Amino acid sequence: MAGFDLDGQVTVRHFHLYLISDATGETLNAMSKAAVSQFEGVEVVERLYPLVRTRKQLERILADITQAPGAVMFTLVNHELRDLLTETCLRLNVPCIPVLDPIIGALGSFFDAKARNQPGRQHALDAGYFRRIEAMNFTMAHDDGQSTHDLSAADVVLVGISRTSKTPTCIYLANRGIKAANVALVPGVPLPAGLDAIAPGGTLVVGLTTSPDRLVQIRRNRLLALNAQTETDYVDLEAVKREVADARRLFLRRGWPVIDVTRRSIEETAAAILSLHDRRTGTEASPPPPLLA
Template identity: 60%
Template sequence: MEKPPAPQRFHLHLVSDSTGETLEAMAKAALVQFEEARAEKHIWPMVRTARQMERIMEFIEDRPGLVMYTLVNEDIRRELTRHCSALNIQHVSVLDPVISALGQFLGAQSRGLPGRQHEMDRDYFDRIDALHYTMAHDDGQMAHDLLSADIILVGVSRTSKTPTSIYLANKGFKTANIPFVPNAVLPPELYGPLNALVVGLTASPDRLVQVRTNRLRSMREAPSTAYVDMEAVKLEVLACRRLCSDNHWPVIDVTRRSIEETAAAILRLHSAREASSHQKEKE
């Protein structure tokens, strides 16, 4: 049997004039496409002066690799590209194609201000407001106040309702989550007129039993209740699906989804709902 190829290790330098979060996320998204690659990341945030750039380039010269950057200041960019070219180090500005496309589409020129996405503008405060709402409406709390929600998650236990809600809140969506418990009455507000998208979350019984059993063991509780009984869990999942079907709520199976993937699916449903409402208003 052939041995799998050894991981390809390399230095990856991420240079930003802001926090570097955008750059790091883009690098992470690209790296997953190369399974054999093992990047040793060097993150250089808040680079605002030529002197800072010189020190960084001294480090990069000793550890050459790929340089990815988000620098809007032309002087700082010029320093980086000059040094990289002299050292024959590959470098790429990851936002240039996007900014260029936006400029062409809008017929305008970018303002070239670093860190604008992190300013405390209206969007920032909307996200903070959404996070406060979401934390206050976690696990069925304050169910009387669902009219302000953008998204409501209804799901069986251990389907990552809370982390998914927080992820959506960081995107600016006020998200409440309500647990589905067999034979328990759900808040009547859930069936009233709502502005929110209601989504059901389920998972395969096998997966739920596994996760719940591990949860009980970590809490030093005996895993011998209906909470982890396979037949009971199957009926629980079926009942949750039936509830969602009766109320025309879309259902997402999170068995093989990460929190990010679940949130992306929810946001697609939300966008489709918004588009449908907009179309009806036009008609």
């Protein structure tokens, strides 16, 4: 529970959090952020230690924990390393959390199978890995209106006015193996011919829009960061309202699905696009078959 000072304000407490992984640590990083975000008045100093696979590596980390004790979250499959880490945390009286154990245990019981206990197995260089690399290369080559001659080769094309999160959304999609391109709508500039070359029912084109008020705020912050002039049509509210309205009319004429990103995170926008893509390609998850008696 968060504390409060004499003025009724939430007081912030600081903690150390150690993330120890025998792989890249991506899983740990995501899980720790999701968990810590649930606590008000808590701020953590995270220290991530990836690719920990030897006793010598772990002993150096344990020296850090001993010097500044804090909670530990880990994904280690080596039993010797797990035992050493657990014993040290017990001696220091700090939590030591094997984050994947409950999941692997429950699935093992359900599958009636034993886990492989192989470090970094989720990052094996399989076909999916190479598909993601190919998608990332495509996306970077087709960012912000580049290489518009072959937009029909994309899985998804995002269209929207400036600062509607097109690029980060495309990168997120590419990391999921989706070849994503994006095209910016600029007042007075015609659409690239590559968009017209997309056959009906072919590549999915999605329009991104947002609130004019929010867009002005984002654009103004962008100009300030660049030390650029801040009194232009780019951040004029009435001009931005016209941009947004013109973009919506374009999306309607073209029959493109529209996603309002005003209150969506990149992940939420990408999830909505993936759902549209799956329906378009017929890969949407179907209900599971009935269990056999």
